[in-house]
Amino acid sequence: MSEPVKCPVCGKKAKTGSAIDCARHMFGTGDKPHRAWVEAQGLSFIDLLIEQATTPGNKSYVILAEVIEKAQDKL
Amino acid sequence: MNKYTVINPHSKFTVINTHVHNIDGIAKVTGRATYTFDVKLPGMLYGKILRSPHPHAKILNIDASRALALPGVYGVVTGKDTLGVKQGIWRRYKDLCDEQILPVDKVRYIGEPVAAVAAITEEIAEKALDYIDVEYEVLPAVYEPLDAIKKEAPEIHEGFERNINVTRHIEWGDVEEAFEEAEYIREDWFKCGGQAHMCMETRAAVSSYTPEGKLTIYHSNQSPYYMQGLMAGVLGMREGDIRVISHYVGGGFGGKFELDGAIFCSAVLSRKLFRPVKIVYTREEDFIATKRRTPMFYYVRTGVKKDGTFCAREAKVFTNGGAYTGMGATALYLTGFFHSFPYRWKGYRYDGYRVYTNTLPSTSMRGFGAPQAMFCSEQQIEWIAADLGLDPIEMRRKNAHYEGYEVPGQATIASCGIDQCFDEIKKWIKSKGKLPANRAIGISACGFMSGGIFNWFDTPYSFSSAVVTINQDGTVELHVGAQEIGQGSNTTMAIICAETLGVKIEDIKVHSGDTDHCPADLGAWGSRQTLMAGNAVKMAAEDAKKQLLEFAYAQSGFNIVYDLDIKDRWVHAIARPERGYDYAELVKKALRGKDGQRIVGRGYYTPHRKGMVSPAYSYMLQGVEVEVDEETGKIKLMDSLTAHDCGQPINHLGLIGQLEGAFSMAAGYGYLEYMPYEDGKLMNPNLVDYKMIRATEMPPANIAEIDTYEPEGPYGAKEAGEGLTNPTAAAIGNALFHRFGIQMKECPIRPEMILNALKEKAEKDKKGKK
Numbered sequence: 001m002s003e004p005v006k007c008p009v010c011g012k013k014a015k016t017g018s019a020i021d022c023a024r025h026m027f028g029t030g031d032k033p034h035r036a037w038v039e040a041q042g043l044s045f046i047d048l049l050i051e052q053a054t055t056p057g058n059k060s061y062v063i064l065a066e067v068i069e070k071a072q073d074k075l
Numbered sequence: 076m077n078k079y080t081v082i083n084p085h086s087k088f089t090v091i092n093t094h095v096h097n098i099d100g101i102a103k104v105t106g107r108a109t110y111t112f113d114v115k116l117p118g119m120l121y122g123k124i125l126r127s128p129h130p131h132a133k134i135l136n137i138d139a140s141r142a143l144a145l146p147g148v149y150g151v152v153t154g155k156d157t158l159g160v161k162q163g164i165w166r167r168y169k170d171l172c173d174e175q176i177l178p179v180d181k182v183r184y185i186g187e188p189v190a191a192v193a194a195i196t197e198e199i200a201e202k203a204l205d206y207i208d209v210e211y212e213v214l215p216a217v218y219e220p221l222d223a224i225k226k227e228a229p230e231i232h233e234g235f236e237r238n239i240n241v242t243r244h245i246e247w248g249d250v251e252e253a254f255e256e257a258e259y260i261r262e263d264w265f266k267c268g269g270q271a272h273m274c275m276e277t278r279a280a281v282s283s284y285t286p287e288g289k290l291t292i293y294h295s296n297q298s299p300y301y302m303q304g305l306m307a308g309v310l311g312m313r314e315g316d317i318r319v320i321s322h323y324v325g326g327g328f329g330g331k332f333e334l335d336g337a338i339f340c341s342a343v344l345s346r347k348l349f350r351p352v353k354i355v356y357t358r359e360e361d362f363i364a365t366k367r368r369t370p371m372f373y374y375v376r377t378g379v380k381k382d383g384t385f386c387a388r389e390a391k392v393f394t395n396g397g398a399y400t401g402m403g404a405t406a407l408y409l410t411g412f413f414h415s416f417p418y419r420w421k422g423y424r425y426d427g428y429r430v431y432t433n434t435l436p437s438t439s440m441r442g443f444g445a446p447q448a449m450f451c452s453e454q455q456i457e458w459i460a461a462d463l464g465l466d467p468i469e470m471r472r473k474n475a476h477y478e479g480y481e482v483p484g485q486a487t488i489a490s491c492g493i494d495q496c497f498d499e500i501k502k503w504i505k506s507k508g509k510l511p512a513n514r515a516i517g518i519s520a521c522g523f524m525s526g527g528i529f530n531w532f533d534t535p536y537s538f539s540s541a542v543v544t545i546n547q548d549g550t551v552e553l554h555v556g557a558q559e560i561g562q563g564s565n566t567t568m569a570i571i572c573a574e575t576l577g578v579k580i581e582d583i584k585v586h587s588g589d590t591d592h593c594p595a596d597l598g599a600w601g602s603r604q605t606l607m608a609g610n611a612v613k614m615a616a617e618d619a620k621k622q623l624l625e626f627a628y629a630q631s632g633f634n635i636v637y638d639l640d641i642k643d644r645w646v647h648a649i650a651r652p653e654r655g656y657d658y659a660e661l662v663k664k665a666l667r668g669k670d671g672q673r674i675v676g677r678g679y680y681t682p683h684r685k686g687m688v689s690p691a692y693s694y695m696l697q698g699v700e701v702e703v704d705e706e707t708g709k710i711k712l713m714d715s716l717t718a719h720d721c722g723q724p725i726n727h728l729g730l731i732g733q734l735e736g737a738f739s740m741a742a743g744y745g746y747l748e749y750m751p752y753e754d755g756k757l758m759n760p761n762l763v764d765y766k767m768i769r770a771t772e773m774p775p776a777n778i779a780e781i782d783t784y785e786p787e788g789p790y791g792a793k794e795a796g797e798g799l800t801n802p803t804a805a806a807i808g809n810a811l812f813h814r815f816g817i818q819m820k821e822c823p824i825r826p827e828m829i830l831n832a833l834k835e836k837a838e839k840d841k842k843g844k845k
Contacts, residue, residue, distance in 0.1 A: 028244050031170075046236045050224055053391055053428050056262065056376055058251070 008071045009037045019065035019072075026064060027052070041067045078777040079731060082495055085723060085782060089643055090574040091790055092724045098566045098585065099323070099559065108323045111279040112355055114293045119281065120149055120193040122344055122354040123200035124336050125207050126364060127182035127189050130433035130755030131216035131229065134181060134209065137190055142206035147199035149350065151207065152343045153190045154179035160309045163400050164301065164333050167533040171241065173232055174399040174436075176309070176339035181214070183231055183398035184435055185755050186363035191340035193352045218755050220393040220430035221372065231398065231431040240396045241404045243427040245411045247483035253387030253422030257378025259463060263455055265375065266821040267447035267804075269395070269750045270368035270743070272440055273767060275561075276325025277361040282341040283351035290346070291318045294338050297327035297560055298598020301532065303590045305334050306342060321588040324560040328740070329439035330365055331560070332600050333401050362760035367750065368440035369406045369429075370395040373451040375414075379459055383470035387422040390414050390451075396429040397436035403429050405529065406437075409688070410444030412485065413801070414452050417493055417522040417694055418474040423483075433755050441737065442800035443601060445523060446744055450822050453519040453805035457812060467809075471520055472497045476694070486686040490793065492720030492781035493520065496696035499718035499779040503698055507714075513702050514713060517809030520696045523798025524689030525788065526603025528682045537679035539607040540594035541615040543572060545623070545674040547666055549644065549659035551576065553615075554586045556596020557608030562796060563729030564604050568612050570725055571789055575616035577641030578658060594679075602794035605725060606691060607680050609789035614678030622674050623658075626665040682787075690787045693794035695719040697738075697802040700774070701810035705833065708826030710746045710807065712774040717799060720781040723791035733796025735776045741803030743768045746824045 004017030007025055010033070014021035026034050027049060038045040043064070052060035085092075102108040139151035154177040163172035177188050190207050194200035215229040222228060223238040231238050254260065274295075281293040290312065296302050299319040307314040324331070337354040344352040356364070371394045378387040392410060396403050411425035460467035472494065480488045504516055526538075544552040553572050559565040569583040576582075587593055596608060624639050627646050631639060640649050647655030665674055682690040700714040717734060724730045747766040751758045759765045784791035808819040817832035 024244055024246065027242065030242060046239070049239065049242065049428075050237065052426055053224075053393065056374075056389065056391075058424070 005068060005072060008068060009034050019069040020061055022068050023061045023064035027061070038064065043067065077735065077775050080779045081782060082499065082779060083782045088574055090570050090580055092727050094727060095566060095570055095580050096728065097563055098569055098580070110276055110323045110325055111281060111293045111295045112276060114281045114353065116281060116283055116351040119351040119353055120195060120344070120348065121197040121200050122191055122193045122341050122352045123197065123204055124188045124340055124354065124360070125190040125192070125204045125209070127185060127187040129182060129211055129213050130185050131214040131231070132182050132211040133214060134178065134189065135212055136210040138208040139190065141208065142192055142203040145199065145203050145206055147195040148203045149193045149195070150344060150348045151190055151192045152340065152347055153177060156347060157343055158309065158311050162305055162309050162334060164305070164402060165400065165404055165531045166308070167531050171400045171404055176334055176336055177343070184433055186435065187398065188336040188340060188364070191344055193344040193348060193350070216433035216755055218432050218434050218752060220395045220432060223430045223432050231433060235431060238431040239428055240400055240431050241407055241429040243408045243411055245425040245485070246423065248420065248422035250387050250389060250422035250424045254378045256380070256421070257386040258381045259459070260376065260378045261455060261459055261462065262374070262376040263451070263820060265373040265451040267371045267373065267450055268823055269370045269437060270440060270748050271362055271750065271765065272328040272330030272365065272367070274326030274328060274330065277356040277358060278331070278335045278337045278365060279355040280337040280341045281351055281353040282338070282345040284342070284345040284349060286349060289316055289318070290342060291320065292338060292342060293320045295324050295331060296321050297324070297332040297558055297600055299558065299588055299590045300556060300595045301332050301598055302334070302338060304532065306338065309334070309339065310342060310346070318589070318591045321558065324558070327560040327599060328441045329402070329443065329600060332598055333366070333438065335365060358762060359760045362765070363435065363757050366397070366401050366436045366438035368744070369403055369437035369444065369447070371410065371447045373447065375451050375455055377455055377459060379463070381463060383460070383463060383465045383473055385418055385420055385474040388415065388420050389424045392425070392427045394427070394429045395434060395437060396431050397434045398431065399436040401436050401438035403437050405527070405531070406439050406444035410448045412688055413445035413521070413523070414448035415482065417476045417520055419476065419480065434752055435757065439600065441740060441797050445521065445801045446741065446804060449519060449521045449801045450804040450808065453521070453802065454808045454812070454818070457809045458818060468497055468501055468518065476522065484687070486688055486692065488692060489787060490691065490722055490783045490785040491694055492783040493694040493696065495781045496694060496718035496720060499781070500696045500698045500716060503716040507700065510700070513705065514700060515810040515814035516698055516700050517806040517811070517813060518696060518698045519802035519805035519809060521798060521801040522692045522694045523794050523801060524601060525606040525691040525693065525794035526689055527601040528685055528687070528689060532597065534595070534597070536595040537681040539596045539611040540679040541568070541608065541611040542594060543576070543615040543619045543676040545619055545662055547663060549578065549582060549662045551578065551583045552586060553583055553612065554593050555608055555612060556594045556598070557587060557604045558596070558599040559587050560599050562599065562733060563726055564599060564608070566729055567605055567726040568608060571609050571612045572616045574790070575613050576620050578644050602797040605792050606788045606794070609725065609792060610680040611678040613789040614680070615676040616678070617676070618678060619674050619676030622676065623661055623665050626668050627661050630664070685787070691722070691785045691793040693719070693721050693798050695798060695802065697806050699803060699806040699810060701807055703811065703814060703829065708829035710824070712742060712772070714774050716777045716779060718779040718781060719795070719799070720783050721795035722783050722785035722788050722793035724780060724782065724795070725790065725792045730795050731778065734778050734799055737796050737799035738776045738803060739768050739773055741800040744800065745804035745807040745822060749823050749825060
């Protein structure tokens with residue numbers, strides 16, 4: 001079993017240990033450090049949020065989850 | 076005539092669920108009850124508030140010199156006379172404390188306070204408002220959430236990108252997988268309007284600051300403790316130096332547990348002038364400058380199997396937050412949570428976005444986001460049943476909550492009477508027989524919480540507390556922090572106390588609504604008082620009773636304390652009830668035995684390990700018979716039945732009053748109470764143009780009370796009276812669907828919408844025939 005995913009900003013472990021839960025945590029927290037980290041990955045936090053809000057499905061969470069997964073190696 | 080039927084009645088009580096009249100009733104009907112409106116203090120001045128005419132503007136300068144020169148004017152205050160504290164009820168989260176009641180730099184909605192004046196009469200104060208000169212720089216404004224999130228929209232609060240104030244996410248199960256299992260998927264967009272709280276008593280406050288540094292405030296509110304805490308924060312005072320008195324309150328409905336202009340401005344004026352200052356809002360001010368039910372845009376996608384099994388649901392919601400956060404952040408969570416109710420979903424996902432706009436702030440209102448959720452959910456479910464050719468009641472029953480069910484990660488359902496609710500509504504529909512051609516019945520189900528477990532106020536106190544003191548004659552002083560706002564809370568607390576102590580209701584004197592003399596309590600919101608304050612009262616009464624019975628036991632010679640009991644003022648052995656003596660005699664003996672110390676019982680309640688939302692949930696199903704005039708589109712409600720599970724009813728007459736009251740408010744939300752805005756301005760801020768349901772328009776509000784037992788509640792009680800604001804709008808919509816085949820996706824459902832829908836349907840049918 002793989003290691004539970006940790007938030008690259010605050011180190012919090014995701015509820016189920018998955019990257020998608022970590023993405024939900026980042027959107028849910030949404031404070032300056034979390035936003036800044038998303039922006040530093042070349043993504044727009046607010047655009048992802050609005051995409052999630054205005055289209056069916058879970059696209060934004062999936063995009064962010066992929067980025068979080070890649071960043072785990074650097075933690 | 077309304078019919079009240081009880082299913083599964085319990086009859087083991089002597090006071091609970093008997094015909095106890097409201098203990099405040101005589102004072103109210105004889106006009107002796109003193110509301111804030113009635114308070115007069117020596118040397119009192121009258122205050123009025125100058126309000127912004129602009130939806131969004133910078134305040135460049137305020138010149139009050141001409142107003143101050145007016146004879147009879149004692150003082151004027153503006154934001155510069157305050158500490159400029161940004162306050163909010165979510166004290167735990169600083170970002171959400173965003174409202175200065177007298178803003179220093181800019182206004183964000185029409186009607187926002189800008190300055191306040193105190194004068195010797197109300198008329199002079201009103202006139203003085205015309206003499207205050209305010210220089211504004213008008214800014215671009217935005218009124219709808221879907222416009223406010225656009226890149227080019229003006230920024231309403233600094234640092235809130237695209238005006239997104241709060242987001243909330245709820246999810247359980249594998250939503251995508253659950254949608255894949257579905258054999259039928261439907262998606263719809265809905266628009267739910269706002270609603271005015273419309274309390275009989277408008278916002279009102281009398282503040283009196285004395286040179287000793289004490290501030291006494293008479294105020295119409297739902298939580299004196301919140302007011303004390305919030306006022307301490309904005310005035311830079313200690314909580315203990317502020318006394319809030321709220322003995323009689325003419326309604327709250329979710330709109331009176333945040334600071335308002337009346338309390339804040341009267342206090343700031345009183346501190347400046349060392350005179351008592353009274354501010355009472357006009358009805359128009361109550362409309363334009365308090366807060367309102369949160370308008371919402373709802374996207375709902377639901378996947379089911381062909382046999383009606385619910386698989387997955389996804390909801391995305393934008394709420395029109397107006398200018399400030401208020402209680403809107405809680406409403407944003409609760410609408411998403413109750414949108415899943417009262418059903419089991421394998422996969423559920425909710426994304427909620429609260430967006431700032433330059434309109435009247437939105438907040439909590441009776442139902443706390445659930446009426447909007449149910450308007451969308453319960454109509455869509457009805458349409459799905461029709462699409463699949465299934466019985467809508469049986470489809471609901473198949474997927475409903477049951478006792479012991481766990482809403483994944485959110486709640487455990489310890490009591491649930493919804494199955495019997497389905498039976499009662501089925502019987503009622505059958506009893507109606509064939510309806511006239513212009514009538515139809517619509518149904519809608521829902522559930523609701525019994526108090527919230529959230530501590531956003533960040534209080535170190537327990538959520539509810541009570542103190543029971545027994546006098547030498549056996550009468551009882553019950554001090555509670557629970558707030559009586561016209562809903563019958565004092566009576567309910569007295570009933571619980573009398574039942575527990577074993578005395579009569581007339582032995583109990585309830586003291587509430589005074590922070591100097593009553594214990595702290597979070598107050599009257601979220602249907603919390605019967606369960607939470609009721610548990611505290613029960614505990615306090617048990618504590619006092621135990622102290623009494625210790626003395627009775629010492630005298631009796633029995634070997635177990637619990638062999639004794641008190642019922643109806645009779646102290647007796649349980650096994651031999653005829654052997655006993657008078658309770659007042661025991662009280663005297665106990666006092667002597669304690670060297671004269673009073674018998675004092677203490678109780679408190681804070682929920683622990685009860686999930687994310689509430690310790691308990693009520694359930695209900697409502698049927699409404701609706702008549703429609705096809706020429707005018709006007710709706711008339713003809714009859715109704717609500718099958719309702721509130722656990723063990725405590726205050727029988729109070730329960731009936733609450734259910735009827737909630738139904739009238741819900742009906743108003745469903746088809747009458749419309750709040751149209753133009754350029755940020757409410758177009759109908761009066762009771763001529765804002766249409767509420769009248770007594771003559773109320774249909775019979777019949778009730779089938781399904782008695783269950785809620786283990787967390789006092790004597791098995793849980794919520795009643797707020798949850799019933801949830802189902803009616805959808806039930807009306809569903810009646811229209813069954814009568815005409817039209818789908819109403821906006822509420823309130825207004826005549827022109829019905830006519831348009833009928834026209835569109837006729838055109839569609841015509842095309843179909845061709």
